Amino acid sequence: xxxxxxxxxxxxxxxxxxxxxxxxxxxxxxxxxxxxxxxxxxxxxxxxxxxxxxxxxxxxxxxxxxxxxxxxxxxxxxxxxxxxxxxxxxxxxxxxxxxxxxxxxxxxxxxxxxxxxxxxxxxxxxxxxxxxxxxxxxxxxxxxxxxxxxxxxxxxxxxxxxxx
Numbered sequence: 174x175x176x177x178x179x180x181x182x183x184x185x186x187x188x189x190x191x192x193x194x195x196x197x198x199x200x201x202x203x204x205x206x207x208x209x210x211x212x213x214x215x216x217x218x219x220x221x222x223x224x225x226x227x228x229x230x231x232x233x234x235x236x237x238x239x240x241x242x243x244x245x246x247x248x249x250x251x252x253x254x255x256x257x258x259x260x261x262x263x264x265x266x267x268x269x270x271x272x273x274x275x276x277x278x279x280x281x282x283x284x285x286x287x288x289x290x291x292x293x294x295x296x297x298x299x300x301x302x303x304x305x306x307x308x309x310x311x312x313x314x315x316x317x318x319x320x321x322x323x324x325x326x327x328x329x330x331x332x333x334x335x336x337x
C-alpha cells in the first residue's frame with residue numbers, strides 16, 4: 174500500500190500582491206495564461222510559474238515583471254506538484270483576471286485567488302506531489318454588524334472602485 178506524506182507550503186508574497194494557485198494539464202499553460210493575463214487588465218504586472226508533470230518536468234515561466242516572475246517560480250518550486258501553477262499579480266486583483274484564467278483551455282481548477290496569507294496542503298507519494306487544498310487567511314472572529322456592512326460597501330465603492 175502506498176504511503177502518503179503530508180506537507181504544508183506557506184506561499185510567500187508581499188502585501189501589495191495577489192496570487193492565484195491552480196492546476197492545469199498541458200505544457201502550453203504558461204503561454205496561454207500569459208495571454209489571458211496581459212490582455213485582461215491594463216498595467217497589470219505578473220509572473221507565472223508552471224510545474225510540468227511529464228517529459229523534462231521543468232518549472233516553466235512567463236510574465237511581464239521580473240520580480241513577479243521570480244516570486245511565481247519560487248512558490249512553484251516550493252509547491253513542486255505536477256501540472257500546478259502559481260501566478261503572482263500586482264496592479265490588479267484576481268477579480269480582474271479570474272474568469273480569463275478559469276476559461277483557459279488547460280486550466281482544470283483554481284484552488285485559491287487571494288491576497289491573504291496562504292498555505293497549500295500537499296500530499297506526496299512515491300510518484301509525486303499534489304495539491305489537496307488550501308488554507309486561505311484566518312477563521313471568522315464573529316458576524317458583521319451594520320457598521321461592518323457600511324465599511325465593506327465603502328471599501329468596495331470608494332477604495333477599490335466598484336459601484337454599488
